[in-house]
Amino acid sequence: MHFTVGDFVLDLAQNSVEAGARTIEVEVDEGADGVRVRVADDGRGMSPEARARALDPLANSGAKHPGRKVGLGLPFIRQAVELAGGSFSLESERGVGTEARFFFPSASVDSPPLGDVGQLFTALVSLAGAAEMKLRRSRSRDGLKYGITKSELVEAAGDLSSAASLALVRQFLASQEEG
Amino acid sequence: MAKMTLDQLRALRAEKQEELERRNVEGKDIQVIVGMGTCGIAAGAKLTFDAIVAALEKHNMASRVVVRQTGCMGLCYVEPTVEVVMPDMPSVIYGKMTSEFAEELVVKHLVEHSLLDNHIFDRPAVDIVKH
Secondary structure, three states: OOOOHHHHHHHHHHHHHHOOOOEEEEEEEEOOOEEEEEEEEOOOOOOHHHHHHHOOOOOOOOOOOOOOOOOOHHHHHHHHHHHHOOEEEEEEEOOOEEEEEEEEEOOOOOOOOOOOHHHHHHHHHOOOOOOEEEEEEEEOOOOEEEEEEHHHHHHHHOOOOEHHHHHHHHHHHHHHOOO | OOOOOHHHHHHHHHHHHHHHHHHOOOOOOEEEEEEOOHHHHHOOHHHHHHHHHHHHHHOOOHHHEEEEEEOOOOOHHHOOOEEEEOOOOOOEEEOOOOHHHHHHHHHHHHHOOOOOHHHEOOOOOOOOOOO
């Protein structure tokens, strides 16, 4: 099971990359009542049957690992929100894309910690594939609010396959969290 | 630290590039690949990834290294996993690489060219084996 909200977000974004998305949008909103996340992509999407299988821990499409008999990423999120009394939705349309949203209430002791958002965003922009990443972050407690895209970061810091550029981006993204 | 602007990021990059040219560093010849499938993430691979980037920067190795993420490599039982490919060393997949071992990976393997014997795993799970 994943430890932080950020881990769930990274897992969802990996799914988007594997679905062949050209653009992935990630929004992390930290309100007084809890944490809201949206991950949306324009990848190949899922039929209603495929979507049902994706939510089943004992089903696996076999696309990545032909012999695999489990697929746990989405079931982990669903289990975690159920335990915490939060909410989760997964909308998808074949040939259009997929949108996942989830909410963890701050009042619940079972809600996972948010985790380091700077670290999360660094991991997201360095995901494999040519997808553009559009990241938005907000926090009501102090009014923190910013948006950044992978292409802006690559333009400023260089190709992110280089660890040197990635280290710069890591520093930049950590500073955005300071407000 | 204060919030950086994109202009400051560009300036920092330009400054670093000048430093690199002065040190006459070679091209990127090292690959470090971190497993970030559901199994890896659940075992803390995001922290490992971050710690590796930080350690590379700290030990002035970052300009020679490509750091990538990959999905499940089939070694779910010893996640987090990190594969290292570099000239003059055997390609290795390390397991149980939680973030506290990131610095050891950079110093021992990349700098000192010595394997982390306690972390070598190279047999993927049965359902991953390619036929």
